[in-house]
Amino acid sequence: xxxxxEMIIYGGEGVCVVEDIGSPNVSGVNKxxxxxxxxxxxxxxxxxxxxxxxxxxxxxxxxxxAIDLIRTMxxxxxxxxxxxxxxxxxxxxxxxxxxxxxxGLVKLIKDVYLKRQHVTSQGKKxxxxxxxxxKRAEDMLYGELAVALSLDRSEVGPxxxxxxxxxxxxxxFNG
Numbered sequence: 001x002x003x004x005x006e007m008i009i010y011g012g013e014g015v016c017v018v019e020d021i022g023s024p025n026v027s028g029v030n031k032x033x034x035x036x037x038x039x040x041x042x043x044x045x046x047x048x049x050x051x052x053x054x055x056x057x058x059x060x061x062x063x064x065x066a067i068d069l070i071r072t073m074x075x076x077x078x079x080x081x082x083x084x085x086x087x088x089x090x091x092x093x094x095x096x097x098x099x100x101x102x103x104g105l106v107k108l109i110k111d112v113y114l115k116r117q118h119v120t121s122q123g124k125k126x127x128x129x130x131x132x133x134x135k136r137a138e139d140m141l142y143g144e145l146a147v148a149l150s151l152d153r154s155e156v157g158p159x160x161x162x163x164x165x166x167x168x169x170x171x172x173f174n175g
Contacts, residue, residue, distance in 0.1 A: 001051060002036065007060040007147050009100055010049060014143045015041040015060060024048050042143055042153065056100050066148035067175040069102050070163050076106050078114030086129060093133035097140070105141040109134055149175065 002008055002018045010016045016038035023031045026048060038047040049055060061069070083089045096108040112134040116126045142156040151159060163173045 002057070002059070007041075008038070009056070009058050009060060009144060010038055010040075010047065011055040011057070011100075012097075013038070013040050013047060014140055015147050016047065017041065019046070021051070041147065042139075056098075058100065060144055060147050061102060063148050063150075063175065066102075066145050067173070069106065069145075070160055070175075071167070071173055072103070073106055073160065074164055074167060076103075076110050078107075078110035078112075080114055080118055081111055082115070089127075089129050090133075093129065097133065097136060100140075102141055102144060105137045108137045109141070112137075 001021070004018055004021060006018045008016055008018060018036050019039050020037040021034060022037075023029065023033065024035055024037055029035065029048060030050075034051040036047075036049045036051060038049055039045075040047065049057070081089075081092055083092065093108065096104050112126070112130050115130055119126055138157075142153050145151070145156045145160075146153040149156070149159065163175075167173050
């Protein structure tokens with residue numbers, strides 16, 4: 001069970017703070033169940049999630065895990081996934097998103113980036129589904145890394161680029 005004040009990943013909501021644990025004073029809520037009152041970090045509002053919900057929840061990664069993830073980013077290779085069937089394409093991306101794994105999100109971002117390079121070289125534009133899932137993966141990944149690294153979400157992209165440049169120059173990256 002999570003503790004009040006803990007930062008967690010809650011399903012597609014992303015990073016949330018556990019504000020309270022108990023039975024919220026909200027109509028329509030089963031008063032015999034325990035709920036997490038969650039406050040999403042990157043949008044307004046609250047989420048009331050039963051403690052025993054089947055929705056995916058896990059703690060935000062640690063600073064060390066975030067640094068290790070960034071160290072592995074240059075080694076991740078993108079794969080070109082081309083499918084003209086939009087349903088299959090959506091399912092492919094949705095599967096990666098629903099893994100809620102930072103490494104899986106990095107892979108999805110690299111896959112779509114590779115696809116963008118490929119279609120651009122053919123004088124075409126990347127499809128809306130590809131763009132949408134790449135943005136969603138970046139939002140999820142950057143949101144979690146921002147918390148783990150104590151950065152503003154807008155600083156995460158430049159931080160990663162700087163870290164990769166540092167590693168490519170043969171320097172040690174320690175965060």
